[in-house]
Amino acid sequence: MLHLSFAKLKAADAMMNTQQKLEILADAAKYDASCASSGAKRKATPGGLGNSDGEGICHSYTPDGRCVSLLKILLTNFCTYDCVFCVNRVSSDIQRARFTPEEVVNLTLDFYKRNYIEGLFLSSGIIQSPDYTMEQLIQVARTLRQVHKFGGYIHLKTIPGCDERLIAQAGLYADRLSANIELPTQSDLVQLAPEKKSSVIETTMNQIHVRKQESDEDRKKSPNRKPASFAAAGQSTQMVVGATSTSDRQILSTATHLYGEYKLKRIYYTGFSPYPEADSRLPLKATPLIREHRLYQSDWLMRFYGFDATELTTDENPSLSLTEDPKTTWARTHPEFFPVDVNAAPREAILRVPGIGYRNVERILSIRRYHQLVLDDLRKLNVRVKQALPYLITPDHIPTGAAPKEEPATTQMDLFAPVSALTGSI
Ligand code: SF4
Structure with a gap:
């Protein structure tokens, strides 16, 4: 050296x-x-x-x-x-x-x-x-x-x-x-x-x-x-990820702390890349780029979609999935939250539907003031309809297995209640 x-x-x-x-x-x-x-x-x-x-x-x-x-x-x-x-x-x-x-x-x-x-x-x-x-x-x-x-x-x-x-x-x-x-x-x-x-x-x-x-x-x-x-x-x-065994759960928790305390505009996650004759404390393999990508997706969900870092992983499973995006993972593991009625649910609930980006949520909220959106309207907005179908309700679509539920006796918006409870529309 x-x-x-x-x-x-x-x-x-x-x-x-x-x-x-x-x-x-x-x-x-x-x-x-x-x-x-x-x-x-x-x-x-x-x-x-x-x-x-x-x-x-x-x-x-x-x-x-x-x-x-x-x-x-x-x-x-x-x-x-x-x-x-x-x-x-x-x-x-x-x-x-x-x-x-x-x-x-x-x-x-x-x-x-x-x-x-x-x-x-x-x-x-x-x-x-x-x-x-x-x-x-x-x-x-x-x-x-x-x-x-x-x-x-x-x-x-x-x-x-x-x-x-x-x-x-x-x-x-x-x-x-x-x-x-x-x-x-x-x-x-x-x-x-x-x-x-x-x-x-x-x-x-x-x-x-x-x-x-x-x-x-x-x-x-x-x-x-x-x-x-x-x-x-x-x-x-910027933080280097994958150079130590620190979990995605901890990384997202650090990110939440930094955004909250210092109002950062961005955190950049850089996957560790090994180099010749590297120190033996470092991993031999590069961090998969997909892990970096999942961290960016999670970061985006926390900043623009109302997700909390703790919702995206669990203590038992502190790593983000490499094969599925974090929003879909959350939706798949929270069936009690879905389906969401795009014509009646609050903004916060529609933001959680996989395949609907935050700009499209704004468009949906504005269009539905004038008419009910059907699947074709969503397609015209470039919503990834195939991905969203299991999680949403429109006048021409109810996901298989989604049964209408009784409206509960509360008028309070509860984000984590089933959306049927929020909207009373199904
Ligand atoms: S060794 Fe590299 S990361 Fe550390 S202070 Fe110097 S330039 Fe920055």
Whole structure:
């Protein structure tokens, strides 16, 4: 194993041109999944450059489905930490490189002018100290914004444990900030990332959250003065899954905690991939991509469909099914909840029908005010009718075995009561 000193890094660095560094540092950044940009609105100023307005700016997808930005780079892949699961850890025998902040600024502007990118996703290994590294990242964003009036999207990785004043500065220049939670639990960190602590990472997340809240409130109070916004597109995080035996149940519980406490916009789940000569504490096999996918589906159900993390797995079976999506698993194991009458059930109940997405639920609610929906109407909405049939009722469909039930003597909406009880329609 090779342990690079900072002096050696500088010497190696001086021998490389920008193109060579770009190859190394763009490749090193591909393991960071938290790059999708959305929700930022930053107009170019007169004489400025770039315009980040609306959703979906600056993202692309690798062949294996991971989201990557076209200029998604590390400032350096040198790192003084030794997180076992990370290819950039200090004990990893890889080629190292380091950009200066000016080089990143020039590359961003150059790529932007050529229409290759609409923004920058910038992360870094930890060099010297969290404060020093964060200062370097901020310098890139500040120069782009203040000197070059760059209006494109900027996502900065924050370095957990850096000074709070640096977080305050970073949020003034970046559209999105993120602090990686890295692994689902503190005991996972002890095992595989001994220099990291969830409490330190969460302190940084909280600093971002509090600053953002204050900034949003200030802007609401003074719409005319328009105080500078802080990380307008919010904060996100990333966790590696499958590097330890931590269950999906625990992962979803951690996700619930992070969304609830710090109002994260997104959590990115990255399945662990083994690498040559990996530490013996790591699994030999890659985490199946389908597990990553099931976690994203569950995350979506928790954020947009009203599911609680505890509903998606059980203590006895803490893993998500790899062969069935979590919404269907829940529906199949809760026959008492179904069938749902799409013409009468409340929004929360229709959201639980497999095959009906949340946008279609809104459409159904709006259409049914004027007429009763039949199966053909659902097909026209692109509802996955075949998947939904066992769980719903329409005037032209009652699932086999679904018998009309008596209306109970309550008018109270109870989400977990049978939908027939909610609607009294069958
Ligand atoms: S701190 Fe980040 S870059 Fe450094 S080894 Fe850990 S995960 Fe990798």
